[in-house]
Amino acid sequence: MRRLSFLVAASLLLSGATVAGYGLVQGPDWTEEELALVRSLSLEALPPLPPDPSNRVADDQAATELGRALFFDTRLSANSEVACASCHLPERQFQDDLPLGQGVGTTGRRTMPIAGMAYAPFLFWDGRKDSLWAQALGPLESPVEHGGDRAQYAHLVTEYYADEYEAVFGPLPDLGGLPSHASPVANPEAAAAWDALPEPLRAAVNSVFANMGKAIAAYERTILPPETRFDAWVASEDFPEAGLLSKDEIAGLRLFLGEGECVNCHNGPLLTDNHFHNTGVPSVPGLPEDTGRLDGARLVIEDEFNCLGSYSDAAPEDCAELRFMAEPGHDALRAFKTPSLRGAATRPPYMHAGQIGTLDEVLAHYATAPEALDGHSELRPLDLSQEEREQLSAFLKSLEPKASDRDHIAEALSPSESP
Amino acid sequence: MPFIRSRRAFLIGLPLGLAAVATGAMAFMMRPPSDLDLSLAKASVAGLYVAAMAPVQEPVTVGPMHAWVVTLQDAQGLPVDGAAIHVDGGMPQHGHGLPTAPAVTEALGEGQYLVEGMRFNMGGWWEIDLAIEGTPGSDAVTFNLVL
Numbered sequence A: 001m002r003r004l005s006f007l008v009a010a011s012l013l014l015s016g017a018t019v020a021g022y023g024l025v026q027g028p029d030w031t032e033e034e035l036a037l038v039r040s041l042s043l044e045a046l047p048p049l050p051p052d053p054s055n056r057v058a059d060d061q062a063a064t065e066l067g068r069a070l071f072f073d074t075r076l077s078a079n080s081e082v083a084c085a086s087c088h089l090p091e092r093q094f095q096d097d098l099p100l101g102q103g104v105g106t107t108g109r110r111t112m113p114i115a116g117m118a119y120a121p122f123l124f125w126d127g128r129k130d131s132l133w134a135q136a137l138g139p140l141e142s143p144v145e146h147g148g149d150r151a152q153y154a155h156l157v158t159e160y161y162a163d164e165y166e167a168v169f170g171p172l173p174d175l176g177g178l179p180s181h182a183s184p185v186a187n188p189e190a191a192a193a194w195d196a197l198p199e200p201l202r203a204a205v206n207s208v209f210a211n212m213g214k215a216i217a218a219y220e221r222t223i224l225p226p227e228t229r230f231d232a233w234v235a236s237e238d239f240p241e242a243g244l245l246s247k248d249e250i251a252g253l254r255l256f257l258g259e260g261e262c263v264n265c266h267n268g269p270l271l272t273d274n275h276f277h278n279t280g281v282p283s284v285p286g287l288p289e290d291t292g293r294l295d296g297a298r299l300v301i302e303d304e305f306n307c308l309g310s311y312s313d314a315a316p317e318d319c320a321e322l323r324f325m326a327e328p329g330h331d332a333l334r335a336f337k338t339p340s341l342r343g344a345a346t347r348p349p350y351m352h353a354g355q356i357g358t359l360d361e362v363l364a365h366y367a368t369a370p371e372a373l374d375g376h377s378e379l380r381p382l383d384l385s386q387e388e389r390e391q392l393s394a395f396l397k398s399l400e401p402k403a404s405d406r407d408h409i410a411e412a413l414s415p416s417e418s419p
Numbered sequence B: 001m002p003f004i005r006s007r008r009a010f011l012i013g014l015p016l017g018l019a020a021v022a023t024g025a026m027a028f029m030m031r032p033p034s035d036l037d038l039s040l041a042k043a044s045v046a047g048l049y050v051a052a053m054a055p056v057q058e059p060v061t062v063g064p065m066h067a068w069v070v071t072l073q074d075a076q077g078l079p080v081d082g083a084a085i086h087v088d089g090g091m092p093q094h095g096h097g098l099p100t101a102p103a104v105t106e107a108l109g110e111g112q113y114l115v116e117g118m119r120f121n122m123g124g125w126w127e128i129d130l131a132i133e134g135t136p137g138s139d140a141v142t143f144n145l146v147l
């Protein structure tokens, strides 16, 4: 396919087909269509937060406060040192600037920023979760992240958050007879303890665990991408002339929409198509094989906490993403979720395991479009001059909050006192 | 069934000359061919059906999932009920399929079928392929859409 497109492009060049005729690439004037495309990338185009029918407390204020406390609580871990916020640092766009996350151990992928992810139909680099609340349960029981187990967490909630929990979800279940550690997915001892539990107790623990996720999700829904210089420019009177954005940054935007074809995948106000693509990013030596979406698609279907499962508050017909999920084919092998590019310029390293260190190297990757070692890369090589790379990079840097807004944002996102 | 499921196979099977003609205007921009048939009502390949597609809600935009109504008539113009319709598609210029697996979820009667779960995750030229099995026989039809 790639070779074919390349041949087509080459034969067009040879036959003297004109490239310059199309305004996006070179012309100084914008067509209405192009202006609409630019506006579609701005925060003004962000629709209201979609409801989450699988989480009945998604927009509940008390649940949000409980979730905020849980997000920052290091007691929810094997060593009392790891909270969600240990890796998702509010003052660092809810990520950690590391190639791989550091919790009780080291993760196999890079920590993802969280802002605006309530808009995402699938979570994680491989999309193995279909809601924020189901997602939150993963790290809590991952042996390299929080390292705890659901029985431990049910006890902790009963001990420290009983009032807050009951105000949102109603009476806590009777956990009499529940050992301190038990879970179907944690270590072998906890798994054995889980197998020994009577079914009603398992269901009770699962529902407390799921509700913790639902409270955390309610908090995460309030984490939205801040306005950037790019957004302010689109909303300004200067638009589409230079002003809040420089001529170079605007030239970069044109490349982003035009020759670079970045907007194919990085589209909409969050600059992601919410889909999964193999872009030929190499795997990391020493890490277990990562098939990306290929396994992620299977895992989300199997997940007991998915939209169709018994802990979901949704009716089956509300679970459109699962019902109409594409059967993963060869395309899914080493396909990863398109990340939002808001704020990306200031949070290296890049890609799903931090494989690429700098923005310049990211652009070099897109220019050469290396063949994927596993699966097939969707990219085609780009002929970008040094100047054009700098312009693209300049545009990406305009997707940052205005300097004056940054402190204010960090302050608004800090934890409240935990009970 | 002669219906071609794989976009990749389809493209590779396409003679290069034809591809070059079809892509005359796209150059690096991958503009859709200028002579693309964008009509959303047409006869199926073997002429067994006249098929039409209409979005339930307009405008159809990149991003959200949306529903369509497919209307089937036989060659005489009579509505065809009880047909099985398989929906497929993709972006010929990008070599990938649909990001979701849309499906008929309800037969509405009068030859109409509700298709849910359609999503276009990129702007550009999309093909929607319907493989139809009904009393008139097996046939296929492809619609083009430019977003």
Ligand SMILES: [Cu+2]
Residues within 6 Å of the ligand: A264, B091, B094, B096, B122, B124
């Ligand atoms: Cu595409």
